[in-house]
Amino acid sequence: MIQLESITKVYSGSVKAVDNVNLEVRPGEIFGFLGPNGAGKTTTIKMVVGLLHPTSGKVKIFGEEMNTENVSLKKRIGYVADEPVVMEKLTGAEYIRFICDVFEVPFSERVKKTEQLLRSFKLESAIRDPVSTYSHGMRQKLSLISALVHDPDLWILDEPIVGLDPKSAFILKQMMRRHADAGNTVFFSTHIMEIAERVCDRLGIIGDGEIKFVGTVDELRELRGEGSLEELFLEVTASEDEESDFSYLGAR
Amino acid sequence: MKMKKVISLISVLVDSHFGISTKKYTYFKKKQRLWEPAVIGGGVVAVVVSLSPLYYLLMKNMFDQYVQMGLENLFITTSVLLTGFLGFFFGIFFMTNALFFSKDMRTLVPLPLSPSEVITGKMFIVFLDQMFISLALLLPPLIYFGVRMELGIHYWIYAAVVFLLSQVIPVTFIGLILLPLSRYIKINRYRDFLVFFISAIILVGVLVFVGFMGGVEGNGLTPEEISQVLADPDALISRISLLYPPGLIAVRALTSGASTGFLWTVLFVFMNFGAFALLIFLGKKLYYHTYSELQESFASRKQFKEGELATFLSKHETPLKALIRREWRYFLRVPSFAVNGLSSVIILPALLLIMTGASGSDQVQQILTILEGASGFVVPAGVLVAVLAGSLSTLASSVFSREGKLFRELKALPISVKQVVMAKIMQITTVSLIGPAATVIALFVLFRISLFEGIAIILTSMVCITFLNFIQFLIDVSRPVLDWDNPHKAMKQNLNVAFSLPVIFGFVVGAGYLGYRLSDLLSPLAMTLVLLVTGILGTLLLWRTILSRTSALLIRDL
Numbered sequence A: 001m002i003q004l005e006s007i008t009k010v011y012s013g014s015v016k017a018v019d020n021v022n023l024e025v026r027p028g029e030i031f032g033f034l035g036p037n038g039a040g041k042t043t044t045i046k047m048v049v050g051l052l053h054p055t056s057g058k059v060k061i062f063g064e065e066m067n068t069e070n071v072s073l074k075k076r077i078g079y080v081a082d083e084p085v086v087m088e089k090l091t092g093a094e095y096i097r098f099i100c101d102v103f104e105v106p107f108s109e110r111v112k113k114t115e116q117l118l119r120s121f122k123l124e125s126a127i128r129d130p131v132s133t134y135s136h137g138m139r140q141k142l143s144l145i146s147a148l149v150h151d152p153d154l155w156i157l158d159e160p161i162v163g164l165d166p167k168s169a170f171i172l173k174q175m176m177r178r179h180a181d182a183g184n185t186v187f188f189s190t191h192i193m194e195i196a197e198r199v200c201d202r203l204g205i206i207g208d209g210e211i212k213f214v215g216t217v218d219e220l221r222e223l224r225g226e227g228s229l230e231e232l233f234l235e236v237t238a239s240e241d242e243e244s245d246f247s248y249l250g251a252r
Numbered sequence B: 001m002k003m004k005k006v007i008s009l010i011s012v013l014v015d016s017h018f019g020i021s022t023k024k025y026t027y028f029k030k031k032q033r034l035w036e037p038a039v040i041g042g043g044v045v046a047v048v049v050s051l052s053p054l055y056y057l058l059m060k061n062m063f064d065q066y067v068q069m070g071l072e073n074l075f076i077t078t079s080v081l082l083t084g085f086l087g088f089f090f091g092i093f094f095m096t097n098a099l100f101f102s103k104d105m106r107t108l109v110p111l112p113l114s115p116s117e118v119i120t121g122k123m124f125i126v127f128l129d130q131m132f133i134s135l136a137l138l139l140p141p142l143i144y145f146g147v148r149m150e151l152g153i154h155y156w157i158y159a160a161v162v163f164l165l166s167q168v169i170p171v172t173f174i175g176l177i178l179l180p181l182s183r184y185i186k187i188n189r190y191r192d193f194l195v196f197f198i199s200a201i202i203l204v205g206v207l208v209f210v211g212f213m214g215g216v217e218g219n220g221l222t223p224e225e226i227s228q229v230l231a232d233p234d235a236l237i238s239r240i241s242l243l244y245p246p247g248l249i250a251v252r253a254l255t256s257g258a259s260t261g262f263l264w265t266v267l268f269v270f271m272n273f274g275a276f277a278l279l280i281f282l283g284k285k286l287y288y289h290t291y292s293e294l295q296e297s298f299a300s301r302k303q304f305k306e307g308e309l310a311t312f313l314s315k316h317e318t319p320l321k322a323l324i325r326r327e328w329r330y331f332l333r334v335p336s337f338a339v340n341g342l343s344s345v346i347i348l349p350a351l352l353l354i355m356t357g358a359s360g361s362d363q364v365q366q367i368l369t370i371l372e373g374a375s376g377f378v379v380p381a382g383v384l385v386a387v388l389a390g391s392l393s394t395l396a397s398s399v400f401s402r403e404g405k406l407f408r409e410l411k412a413l414p415i416s417v418k419q420v421v422m423a424k425i426m427q428i429t430t431v432s433l434i435g436p437a438a439t440v441i442a443l444f445v446l447f448r449i450s451l452f453e454g455i456a457i458i459l460t461s462m463v464c465i466t467f468l469n470f471i472q473f474l475i476d477v478s479r480p481v482l483d484w485d486n487p488h489k490a491m492k493q494n495l496n497v498a499f500s501l502p503v504i505f506g507f508v509v510g511a512g513y514l515g516y517r518l519s520d521l522l523s524p525l526a527m528t529l530v531l532l533v534t535g536i537l538g539t540l541l542l543w544r545t546i547l548s549r550t551s552a553l554l555i556r557d558l
């Protein structure tokens, strides 16, 4: 489904955000992309969806090289960006209709899908108002709805759970499960180990732009011995708890 | 390209660009701040109503003159060329906006839209932005011409075509220059400044080119010569029609009768579609594919060395000083603000100086001798020039608009209203000061004014500028434009700035006219004193209002 062949991204200046990453995401799985802030998750995802060109290496989706000119390829992807980038001045309904138009979703289907998604994420009452009146979580939901309304095979979600309330997060996780079980693929990033543990079939851990681990949660456990996953996560990402003394915050 | 998709894309971009849905929501659904559209609508109507008789007279005079010479077609030519020409100028500005300062590509690239569709959508917005030029300068003359010449239905059809497509060629031309450059601009650390720098060069280049084609004899070109060229459409047209053939085709389409005109119109349409296709092709090849790099920003990721952080942080300041520093940082680090603000305060004195440089020419010499006779009035007159120069920074009329989303930060900081106002006024005043200072330098070179006169001019004009800045401040504080996505909307495209211009010009022209009428009664010293007192009184009078309005703004839900 997704193949990353030694992709590297060096931003202008000298920031090597992604360093020789090889990764394969298979059909029918939920793949969690895990790493702390600034690890290179968003950069990798942006290269996958074509927003950034890799400095070197190749991105392949459905066996084809990713290319923003390939409209039919882009049509099969539902992408939710890390900060919901929906056009602020439109109303939610206008935005969804626009998405349906460019993805050429048939009329009968777009009505049904939109209604269902709106109900699931409880966004019905806000949909006629401009996005600029939405809270962060509501924007996140709108972004999700518009990524799913056209029924893409591949979901690429950059930190999708972050702004969601627990109920919506739960619904989303279930949707991801069902989508993968139907033979499709979900590729999502998170910096929260617990989420990865709950929903992923396999996970990849990235730190400082390099892949530190790829495999199942069980394999990760085995590899790193006993202990909670949170600890393992801290281990693979090489952050130690040397700074765990925060008494200075209250001190006067 | 799929038509359905493109139409959907364009309608969404238009809605978003002009904020149609948002406006509908606040004004019609929420019924909030209804005075805003009322004031804006009223202002627009007032301007149109007051200017249209003038415009009508101007058209009538020109037309009558042309008819006398048997050159009535030149009437249309002037308007077509002028429209195309101003299209170039504004095109640079709208195009850089669309290409380098707007963020919509982030949304559009991952969507299943082809590069051509995306570029078409973006360019269409540029056309729409530009159409106001055609609306103001082409549409009325087209109508007037048709009515006066009593032309048939064919004219009206061809005129509609010419009108609708009038901005295609200018935009394409600008695209031909700017799109190839986007490759070189992409990863540059000083990208934003580079964009401005290049725009400035293009503007100057176009001016020089026009002046050259206008037949101004060789050695160098002064703005005054350029204005001569512009003032004399005849010479201009005869030259430019060579370099702007599209204009000629349009004119032929409009003036060759029904059947020949039809052929010209068809040619015109084809030419424009060709130009548009070229534009899309270039946009796709040169811009779309470098877009990825355009979103990168420069970062060096060097850590502070041992002790450096401590040194950096230990230079502490009072909250007010920190606020002033914040003002300067936000002003200087947004190129659109810095370039607009700084260039507009020196433009007037610079023009004065360039005139001196050109004082070899007879006309300038003549003007100078006339002025010499009235040299006693150099101080009050200098004050007015300095006031104009300093107030044109438009920093005060965009004082809160420039904050944009950062306004929330300002609201959250633990500072008093007075501190906010003081910091802003001090920064604005400092920038404004450049105007009078430069004016005094220019006057010194021109008229050898004394040091005392120079100081008097600076002092008096600064007081008046502060007064005018206060008025502008009040305009912006009542209705700041905070939800912009590109900084041009806070300054150049800000209605508050537009509304403040009549105030500034009104003050300067009004005072100048009064001074002229009263020149027998009042001595230059008395005039200067009147200006000084007006400025002081006005400033003192408005101070409290400024504080209360700012505090109201800071409390308001935003």
Ligand SMILES: Nc1ncnc2c1ncn2[C@@H]1O[C@H](COP(=O)(O)OP(=O)(O)O)[C@@H](O)[C@H]1O
Binding pocket: A011, A012, A015, A016, A017, A035, A036, A037, A038, A039, A040, A041, A042, A043, A044, B295, B296, B297, B298, B299
């Ligand atoms: N537009 C950009 N320009 C320059 N550097 C960037 C840009 N975006 C991200 N970076 C840098 O690249 C690195 C990886 O960032 P990112 O992929 O956003 O991390 P994550 O999503 O894992 O938190 C960080 O060091 C970040 O500062």
Ligand SMILES: [Mg+2]
Binding pocket: A041, A042, A043, A082, A159
């Ligand atoms: Mg991220």
